[in-house]
Amino acid sequence: MRKLIPIYENQTPLVVLELIQGHKIKEIMSENIITIGRDMTMRDVKILMKEKSISGVPVMDKKRLIGIISVEDLLNALEDGLMDDPVEKHMSRNLVILEEQMPVSFAIDYFENYSFNRFPVLNERKELVGIITSRDIIIHMVAVMNQEIRRLENLAKQGAHTEIGDIVRRYAVVQNDFKNAGKASSEIKTILIKHLVDRKTIRSIATAVYELEINQVVHSLGGEILCRISDKNVEILARDRGPGIEDIELALSEGYSTATDWIRSMGFGAGMGLPNIQRVSDEFHIQSSKTGTEIRVIINLPDDNKIETS
Amino acid sequence: MTLNDISAILSCIQHNKNTIFETEAVEHIVASDLMSEVLIAEEENLLLITALNTEQTLRTAHIVDALGVVLVNGKRPQPGMIRLAKEFDLALFTTKSSMFKSCAAVHSLMNGDAN
Numbered sequence: 001m002r003k004l005i006p007i008y009e010n011q012t013p014l015v016v017l018e019l020i021q022g023h024k025i026k027e028i029m030s031e032n033i034i035t036i037g038r039d040m041t042m043r044d045v046k047i048l049m050k051e052k053s054i055s056g057v058p059v060m061d062k063k064r065l066i067g068i069i070s071v072e073d074l075l076n077a078l079e080d081g082l083m084d085d086p087v088e089k090h091m092s093r094n095l096v097i098l099e100e101q102m103p104v105s106f107a108i109d110y111f112e113n114y115s116f117n118r119f120p121v122l123n124e125r126k127e128l129v130g131i132i133t134s135r136d137i138i139i140h141m142v143a144v145m146n147q148e149i150r151r152l153e154n155l156a157k158q159g160a161h162t163e164i165g166d167i168v169r170r171y172a173v174v175q176n177d178f179k180n181a182g183k184a185s186s187e188i189k190t191i192l193i194k195h196l197v198d199r200k201t202i203r204s205i206a207t208a209v210y211e212l213e214i215n216q217v218v219h220s221l222g223g224e225i226l227c228r229i230s231d232k233n234v235e236i237l238a239r240d241r242g243p244g245i246e247d248i249e250l251a252l253s254e255g256y257s258t259a260t261d262w263i264r265s266m267g268f269g270a271g272m273g274l275p276n277i278q279r280v281s282d283e284f285h286i287q288s289s290k291t292g293t294e295i296r297v298i299i300n301l302p303d304d305n306k307i308e309t310s
Numbered sequence: 311m312t313l314n315d316i317s318a319i320l321s322c323i324q325h326n327k328n329t330i331f332e333t334e335a336v337e338h339i340v341a342s343d344l345m346s347e348v349l350i351a352e353e354e355n356l357l358l359i360t361a362l363n364t365e366q367t368l369r370t371a372h373i374v375d376a377l378g379v380v381l382v383n384g385k386r387p388q389p390g391m392i393r394l395a396k397e398f399d400l401a402l403f404t405t406k407s408s409m410f411k412s413c414a415a416v417h418s419l420m421n422g423d424a425n
Binding site: 179181185199267270272276 | 343344345346347349350354360362364365366367369370372373374375390
Protein backbone atom coordinates (compact mmCIF):
# COMPACT_ATOMS: atom_id res chain seq x y z
CA MET A 1 0.00 0.00 0.00
CA ARG A 2 1.23 3.46 -0.82
CA LYS A 3 2.32 5.45 2.18
CA LEU A 4 0.47 8.63 3.08
CA ILE A 5 3.45 10.24 4.77
CA PRO A 6 6.15 10.63 2.14
CA ILE A 7 9.28 9.59 4.02
CA TYR A 8 11.85 6.91 3.14
CA GLU A 9 11.05 7.13 -0.53
CA ASN A 10 13.88 6.92 -3.00
CA GLN A 11 13.84 10.61 -3.62
CA THR A 12 13.63 11.80 -0.01
CA PRO A 13 16.30 14.50 0.28
CA LEU A 14 19.10 13.70 2.71
CA VAL A 15 18.47 16.92 4.62
CA VAL A 16 14.96 15.73 5.47
CA LEU A 17 16.15 12.26 6.47
CA GLU A 18 18.76 13.89 8.63
CA LEU A 19 16.15 16.03 10.37
CA ILE A 20 13.79 13.19 11.19
CA GLN A 21 16.53 10.77 12.17
CA GLY A 22 18.75 13.29 13.91
CA HIS A 23 16.17 14.49 16.40
CA LYS A 24 14.92 12.35 19.25
CA ILE A 25 11.36 11.91 20.47
CA LYS A 26 12.53 13.27 23.84
CA GLU A 27 13.13 16.67 22.22
CA ILE A 28 9.65 17.08 20.79
CA MET A 29 7.23 15.29 23.12
CA SER A 30 5.02 17.08 25.64
CA GLU A 31 6.42 16.53 29.09
CA ASN A 32 3.73 18.18 31.19
CA ILE A 33 1.41 15.23 31.18
CA ILE A 34 -1.88 15.08 33.00
CA THR A 35 -2.58 11.57 34.25
CA ILE A 36 -5.47 9.98 36.15
CA GLY A 37 -5.89 7.05 38.52
CA ARG A 38 -7.82 3.90 37.59
CA ASP A 39 -10.71 4.72 39.94
CA MET A 40 -11.71 8.09 38.49
CA THR A 41 -15.18 8.09 36.93
CA MET A 42 -15.74 8.68 33.24
CA ARG A 43 -17.79 11.74 34.17
CA ASP A 44 -14.86 13.33 36.02
CA VAL A 45 -12.50 12.51 33.16
CA LYS A 46 -14.89 14.26 30.77
CA ILE A 47 -14.75 17.41 32.93
CA LEU A 48 -10.97 17.20 33.22
CA MET A 49 -10.43 16.76 29.48
CA LYS A 50 -12.76 19.61 28.67
CA GLU A 51 -11.07 21.94 31.16
CA LYS A 52 -7.57 21.12 29.97
CA SER A 53 -8.51 20.89 26.25
CA ILE A 54 -6.93 17.48 25.82
CA SER A 55 -8.14 14.60 23.70
CA GLY A 56 -6.52 11.71 25.55
CA VAL A 57 -5.25 10.98 29.04
CA PRO A 58 -3.01 8.17 30.39
CA VAL A 59 -4.36 6.02 33.22
CA MET A 60 -1.82 5.15 35.91
CA ASP A 61 -1.61 2.51 38.61
CA LYS A 62 0.84 4.32 40.89
CA LYS A 63 3.88 4.77 38.62
CA ARG A 64 2.81 2.23 36.02
CA LEU A 65 0.97 3.12 32.83
CA ILE A 66 -2.03 0.78 32.44
CA GLY A 67 -4.20 2.41 29.78
CA ILE A 68 -5.38 5.47 27.91
CA ILE A 69 -8.77 7.16 27.81
CA SER A 70 -9.56 8.97 24.58
CA VAL A 71 -12.52 11.10 23.47
CA GLU A 72 -13.79 8.05 21.61
CA ASP A 73 -13.94 6.03 24.86
CA LEU A 74 -15.89 8.89 26.45
CA LEU A 75 -18.40 9.00 23.59
CA ASN A 76 -18.99 5.24 23.86
CA ALA A 77 -19.58 5.47 27.63
CA LEU A 78 -21.88 8.44 27.13
CA GLU A 79 -23.90 6.60 24.50
CA ASP A 80 -24.28 3.58 26.78
CA GLY A 81 -25.06 5.69 29.86
CA LEU A 82 -22.03 4.43 31.75
CA MET A 83 -20.50 7.75 32.80
CA ASP A 84 -20.30 6.74 36.48
CA ASP A 85 -18.10 3.73 35.71
CA PRO A 86 -14.45 3.87 36.71
CA VAL A 87 -12.13 4.61 33.76
CA GLU A 88 -10.59 1.20 34.19
CA LYS A 89 -13.64 -0.36 32.54
CA HIS A 90 -13.45 1.75 29.39
CA MET A 91 -9.80 2.57 28.80
CA SER A 92 -7.80 1.13 25.90
CA ARG A 93 -5.38 -1.44 27.26
CA ASN A 94 -3.68 -2.25 23.97
CA LEU A 95 -1.00 0.36 24.28
CA VAL A 96 1.46 1.17 21.55
CA ILE A 97 4.32 3.06 23.13
CA LEU A 98 7.41 4.90 21.97
CA GLU A 99 10.72 5.36 23.78
CA GLU A 100 12.27 8.76 24.38
CA GLN A 101 15.61 7.84 22.77
CA MET A 102 14.03 6.81 19.45
CA PRO A 103 14.46 9.14 16.47
CA VAL A 104 11.47 11.23 15.38
CA SER A 105 11.22 9.05 12.26
CA PHE A 106 9.83 6.26 14.50
CA ALA A 107 6.98 8.49 15.67
CA ILE A 108 6.18 9.45 12.08
CA ASP A 109 6.11 5.75 11.14
CA TYR A 110 3.76 5.01 14.04
CA PHE A 111 1.33 7.72 12.98
CA GLU A 112 1.46 6.19 9.49
CA ASN A 113 0.88 2.63 10.70
CA TYR A 114 -1.59 3.04 13.59
CA SER A 115 -4.80 5.00 13.81
CA PHE A 116 -4.02 6.39 17.29
CA ASN A 117 -3.74 10.14 17.72
CA ARG A 118 -1.19 10.03 20.51
CA PHE A 119 1.49 7.71 21.82
CA PRO A 120 2.78 7.52 25.39
CA VAL A 121 6.56 7.87 25.64
CA LEU A 122 8.59 5.83 28.14
CA ASN A 123 12.16 6.26 29.36
CA GLU A 124 14.76 3.50 29.75
CA ARG A 125 13.26 2.48 33.10
CA LYS A 126 9.89 2.05 31.35
CA GLU A 127 8.41 5.03 33.21
CA LEU A 128 5.97 7.36 31.48
CA VAL A 129 7.81 10.60 30.70
CA GLY A 130 5.73 12.19 27.95
CA ILE A 131 3.11 12.01 25.26
CA ILE A 132 3.57 12.69 21.59
CA THR A 133 0.88 13.87 19.17
CA SER A 134 1.11 14.78 15.49
CA ARG A 135 0.79 18.38 16.67
CA ASP A 136 4.11 18.05 18.55
CA ILE A 137 5.77 16.77 15.39
CA ILE A 138 4.40 19.61 13.26
CA ILE A 139 5.44 22.33 15.73
CA HIS A 140 8.92 20.98 16.26
CA MET A 141 9.71 19.87 12.73
CA VAL A 142 8.55 23.13 11.13
CA ALA A 143 10.83 24.95 13.58
CA VAL A 144 13.88 22.83 12.73
CA MET A 145 13.02 23.01 9.02
CA ASN A 146 13.01 26.82 9.21
CA GLN A 147 16.36 26.72 10.94
CA GLU A 148 17.88 24.30 8.45
CA ILE A 149 16.56 26.08 5.35
CA ARG A 150 17.82 29.40 6.71
CA ARG A 151 21.22 27.81 7.25
CA LEU A 152 21.25 26.40 3.72
CA GLU A 153 20.21 29.75 2.29
CA ASN A 154 23.07 31.44 4.12
CA LEU A 155 25.42 28.77 2.90
CA ALA A 156 24.26 29.36 -0.67
CA LYS A 157 24.89 33.09 -0.21
CA GLN A 158 28.36 32.36 1.18
CA GLY A 159 28.90 30.17 -1.86
CA ALA A 160 28.44 33.28 -3.99
CA HIS A 161 31.40 34.83 -2.18
CA THR A 162 33.80 32.03 -2.95
CA GLU A 163 36.37 32.74 -5.61
CA ILE A 164 34.93 32.79 -9.06
CA GLY A 165 35.06 29.34 -10.55
CA ASP A 166 35.36 27.32 -7.33
CA ILE A 167 33.16 24.26 -7.18
CA VAL A 168 31.39 23.86 -3.84
CA ARG A 169 29.45 20.77 -2.78
CA ARG A 170 27.67 19.94 0.46
CA TYR A 171 26.63 16.49 1.61
CA ALA A 172 24.50 15.62 4.63
CA VAL A 173 25.63 12.51 6.50
CA VAL A 174 23.13 10.53 8.57
CA GLN A 175 24.10 8.45 11.60
CA ASN A 176 24.36 4.69 10.87
CA ASP A 177 23.36 5.23 7.22
CA PHE A 178 25.87 2.82 5.68
CA LYS A 179 23.85 2.63 2.51
CA ASN A 180 24.58 6.20 1.45
CA ALA A 181 28.10 6.44 2.86
CA GLY A 182 30.55 6.93 0.03
CA LYS A 183 28.23 8.85 -2.27
CA ALA A 184 30.05 12.13 -1.59
CA SER A 185 33.45 10.67 -2.43
CA SER A 186 32.08 9.04 -5.60
CA GLU A 187 30.65 12.33 -6.78
CA ILE A 188 33.79 14.32 -5.94
CA LYS A 189 35.85 11.71 -7.76
CA THR A 190 33.66 12.03 -10.84
CA ILE A 191 34.01 15.83 -10.82
CA LEU A 192 37.80 15.59 -10.50
CA ILE A 193 38.07 13.02 -13.31
CA LYS A 194 36.10 15.40 -15.56
CA HIS A 195 38.62 18.11 -14.75
CA LEU A 196 41.51 15.82 -15.61
CA VAL A 197 43.16 15.82 -12.21
CA ASP A 198 45.84 13.12 -12.04
CA ARG A 199 44.78 9.71 -10.71
CA LYS A 200 47.03 9.70 -7.66
CA THR A 201 45.70 13.01 -6.38
CA ILE A 202 42.12 11.94 -7.03
CA ARG A 203 42.75 8.79 -5.04
CA SER A 204 44.02 10.83 -2.07
CA ILE A 205 41.05 13.19 -2.18
CA ALA A 206 38.48 10.40 -2.58
CA THR A 207 40.09 8.48 0.29
CA ALA A 208 39.90 11.51 2.60
CA VAL A 209 36.27 12.30 1.74
CA TYR A 210 35.30 8.64 2.09
CA GLU A 211 36.95 8.14 5.48
CA LEU A 212 35.36 11.38 6.72
CA GLU A 213 31.93 10.18 5.57
CA ILE A 214 32.41 6.79 7.20
CA ASN A 215 33.60 8.43 10.42
CA GLN A 216 30.42 10.48 10.64
CA VAL A 217 28.19 7.50 9.82
CA VAL A 218 29.89 5.31 12.41
CA HIS A 219 30.81 7.67 15.24
CA SER A 220 28.66 10.81 15.08
CA LEU A 221 25.04 11.74 15.52
CA GLY A 222 25.13 12.99 11.93
CA GLY A 223 26.85 15.82 10.20
CA GLU A 224 27.91 17.29 6.90
CA ILE A 225 30.79 17.29 4.48
CA LEU A 226 31.65 20.43 2.54
CA CYS A 227 34.03 20.27 -0.41
CA ARG A 228 35.50 23.24 -2.20
CA ILE A 229 37.47 22.54 -5.33
CA SER A 230 39.63 25.41 -6.54
CA ASP A 231 42.36 25.51 -9.15
CA LYS A 232 45.01 25.12 -6.44
CA ASN A 233 43.60 22.64 -3.99
CA VAL A 234 40.64 20.78 -2.60
CA GLU A 235 39.42 21.78 0.83
CA ILE A 236 37.21 19.38 2.77
CA LEU A 237 35.37 20.43 5.90
CA ALA A 238 33.64 17.70 7.89
CA ARG A 239 31.61 18.72 10.89
CA ASP A 240 29.20 16.75 13.00
CA ARG A 241 26.83 17.26 15.90
CA GLY A 242 28.69 15.22 18.49
CA PRO A 243 29.27 13.36 20.74
CA GLY A 244 32.92 14.32 20.12
CA ILE A 245 36.22 12.46 20.34
CA GLU A 246 37.36 11.86 23.90
CA ASP A 247 41.08 11.58 23.24
CA ILE A 248 42.13 13.00 19.88
CA GLU A 249 45.75 11.91 20.16
CA LEU A 250 44.67 8.32 20.77
CA ALA A 251 42.16 8.49 17.92
CA LEU A 252 44.95 9.56 15.57
CA SER A 253 47.13 6.56 16.40
CA GLU A 254 46.97 3.69 13.93
CA GLY A 255 44.89 0.72 14.98
CA TYR A 256 43.02 2.49 17.77
CA SER A 257 39.26 2.15 17.40
CA THR A 258 36.15 2.48 19.52
CA ALA A 259 34.07 0.65 16.91
CA THR A 260 31.66 -2.10 17.91
CA ASP A 261 31.56 -5.60 16.42
CA TRP A 262 28.58 -4.53 14.34
CA ILE A 263 30.61 -1.76 12.71
CA ARG A 264 33.47 -4.18 12.10
CA SER A 265 31.04 -6.57 10.42
CA MET A 266 30.28 -3.71 8.02
CA GLY A 267 33.97 -3.54 7.11
CA PHE A 268 35.00 -0.59 9.23
CA GLY A 269 36.57 0.11 12.59
CA ALA A 270 40.12 -0.90 11.66
CA GLY A 271 41.39 2.13 13.53
CA MET A 272 42.86 3.48 10.30
CA GLY A 273 40.30 6.17 9.44
CA LEU A 274 41.90 9.30 10.87
CA PRO A 275 45.48 8.12 10.21
CA ASN A 276 44.49 7.48 6.57
CA ILE A 277 43.06 10.98 6.25
CA GLN A 278 46.21 12.49 7.76
CA ARG A 279 48.39 10.43 5.44
CA VAL A 280 46.79 11.80 2.26
CA SER A 281 46.41 15.41 3.47
CA ASP A 282 48.70 18.39 2.95
CA GLU A 283 46.95 20.16 5.81
CA PHE A 284 44.98 18.49 8.60
CA HIS A 285 43.18 20.28 11.42
CA ILE A 286 40.93 18.69 13.99
CA GLN A 287 39.00 20.01 16.94
CA SER A 288 36.43 18.21 18.99
CA SER A 289 34.09 18.81 21.89
CA LYS A 290 30.94 17.12 23.17
CA THR A 291 28.83 19.20 20.79
CA GLY A 292 30.75 18.16 17.71
CA THR A 293 33.93 17.40 15.82
CA GLU A 294 35.28 19.51 13.00
CA ILE A 295 37.98 18.27 10.66
CA ARG A 296 39.46 20.47 7.95
CA VAL A 297 41.62 18.90 5.30
CA ILE A 298 43.44 20.48 2.39
CA ILE A 299 44.92 18.49 -0.44
CA ASN A 300 46.96 20.43 -2.99
CA LEU A 301 46.60 19.82 -6.70
CA PRO A 302 49.86 19.37 -8.64
CA ASP A 303 51.10 22.59 -10.29
CA ASP A 304 50.69 21.23 -13.79
CA ASN A 305 47.11 20.40 -13.01
CA LYS A 306 45.41 23.75 -13.08
CA ILE A 307 41.78 22.91 -13.47
CA GLU A 308 39.28 25.14 -15.13
CA THR A 309 36.47 25.32 -12.65
CA SER A 310 34.32 27.94 -14.31
CA MET B 311 47.74 -12.46 -15.07
CA THR B 312 44.37 -11.01 -15.99
CA LEU B 313 41.14 -10.98 -14.04
CA ASN B 314 39.97 -13.74 -16.36
CA ASP B 315 42.95 -15.93 -15.40
CA ILE B 316 42.18 -15.41 -11.72
CA SER B 317 38.51 -16.12 -12.30
CA ALA B 318 39.43 -19.42 -13.98
CA ILE B 319 41.77 -20.61 -11.24
CA LEU B 320 39.24 -19.83 -8.49
CA SER B 321 36.24 -21.19 -10.48
CA CYS B 322 34.52 -17.84 -10.07
CA ILE B 323 31.00 -16.85 -10.91
CA GLN B 324 31.30 -13.61 -12.87
CA HIS B 325 28.58 -11.21 -11.73
CA ASN B 326 30.02 -8.29 -13.65
CA LYS B 327 32.75 -8.25 -16.26
CA ASN B 328 34.37 -4.91 -16.85
CA THR B 329 35.78 -3.75 -20.15
CA ILE B 330 39.35 -4.74 -19.31
CA PHE B 331 38.95 -8.03 -17.52
CA GLU B 332 40.63 -10.01 -20.28
CA THR B 333 43.33 -7.51 -21.20
CA GLU B 334 44.66 -5.52 -18.23
CA ALA B 335 47.25 -7.26 -16.06
CA VAL B 336 46.57 -7.50 -12.34
CA GLU B 337 49.78 -6.37 -10.64
CA HIS B 338 48.89 -6.27 -6.96
CA ILE B 339 46.53 -8.04 -4.61
CA VAL B 340 44.95 -6.56 -1.50
CA ALA B 341 43.16 -9.06 0.73
CA SER B 342 41.20 -7.69 3.69
CA ASP B 343 37.75 -7.42 5.18
CA LEU B 344 38.43 -4.00 6.68
CA MET B 345 38.07 -1.27 4.11
CA SER B 346 40.35 1.30 5.75
CA GLU B 347 43.18 -1.19 5.40
CA VAL B 348 42.42 -1.43 1.68
CA LEU B 349 42.53 2.36 1.35
CA ILE B 350 46.15 2.39 2.53
CA ALA B 351 47.19 0.65 -0.69
CA GLU B 352 49.01 2.92 -3.08
CA GLU B 353 49.65 0.48 -5.93
CA GLU B 354 48.01 0.58 -9.33
CA ASN B 355 46.13 -2.25 -11.04
CA LEU B 356 44.86 -3.82 -7.84
CA LEU B 357 42.57 -6.72 -7.24
CA LEU B 358 40.62 -6.69 -3.98
CA ILE B 359 39.96 -10.08 -2.37
CA THR B 360 37.50 -9.89 0.51
CA ALA B 361 34.66 -11.61 2.34
CA LEU B 362 32.84 -8.31 2.88
CA ASN B 363 29.76 -8.31 0.66
CA THR B 364 28.41 -4.79 1.09
CA GLU B 365 28.18 -1.84 -1.27
CA GLN B 366 31.09 -0.28 0.62
CA THR B 367 33.35 -2.97 -0.84
CA LEU B 368 32.66 -1.60 -4.33
CA ARG B 369 32.98 2.02 -3.21
CA THR B 370 36.36 1.25 -1.64
CA ALA B 371 37.52 -0.62 -4.75
CA HIS B 372 36.43 2.36 -6.85
CA ILE B 373 38.42 4.81 -4.72
CA VAL B 374 41.65 2.82 -5.00
CA ASP B 375 41.08 2.37 -8.77
CA ALA B 376 40.99 -1.41 -8.37
CA LEU B 377 40.38 -3.53 -11.45
CA GLY B 378 37.92 -5.73 -9.64
CA VAL B 379 36.68 -7.51 -6.54
CA VAL B 380 36.64 -11.22 -5.71
CA LEU B 381 34.26 -12.22 -2.91
CA VAL B 382 35.44 -15.37 -1.14
CA ASN B 383 33.79 -18.02 1.06
CA GLY B 384 30.86 -18.37 -1.34
CA LYS B 385 29.50 -14.98 -0.31
CA ARG B 386 26.79 -13.75 -2.66
CA PRO B 387 26.84 -10.12 -3.70
CA GLN B 388 24.11 -7.90 -2.28
CA PRO B 389 21.84 -6.56 -5.04
CA GLY B 390 23.25 -3.03 -4.84
CA MET B 391 26.77 -4.36 -5.38
CA ILE B 392 26.17 -5.51 -8.95
CA ARG B 393 24.61 -2.15 -9.80
CA LEU B 394 27.63 -0.32 -8.38
CA ALA B 395 30.07 -2.69 -10.14
CA LYS B 396 28.43 -1.77 -13.46
CA GLU B 397 28.39 1.94 -12.59
CA PHE B 398 32.10 1.95 -11.64
CA ASP B 399 33.12 -0.52 -14.37
CA LEU B 400 34.59 -2.95 -11.85
CA ALA B 401 34.76 -6.71 -12.27
CA LEU B 402 32.78 -8.51 -9.56
CA PHE B 403 33.47 -12.23 -9.12
CA THR B 404 32.59 -14.70 -6.38
CA THR B 405 34.33 -17.93 -5.43
CA LYS B 406 33.53 -20.76 -3.04
CA SER B 407 37.20 -20.88 -1.98
CA SER B 408 38.19 -19.52 1.41
CA MET B 409 40.22 -16.36 1.78
CA PHE B 410 43.36 -18.39 2.51
CA LYS B 411 42.95 -20.82 -0.40
CA SER B 412 42.06 -18.00 -2.78
CA CYS B 413 45.12 -15.98 -1.83
CA ALA B 414 47.37 -19.03 -2.05
CA ALA B 415 46.04 -19.91 -5.52
CA VAL B 416 46.44 -16.36 -6.82
CA HIS B 417 49.92 -16.18 -5.30
CA SER B 418 50.95 -19.35 -7.15
CA LEU B 419 49.50 -17.98 -10.37
CA MET B 420 51.41 -14.72 -9.89
CA ASN B 421 54.68 -16.60 -9.44
CA GLY B 422 54.01 -18.68 -12.50
CA ASP B 423 54.01 -22.06 -10.73
CA ALA B 424 50.37 -22.92 -11.30
CA ASN B 425 49.37 -25.63 -13.70
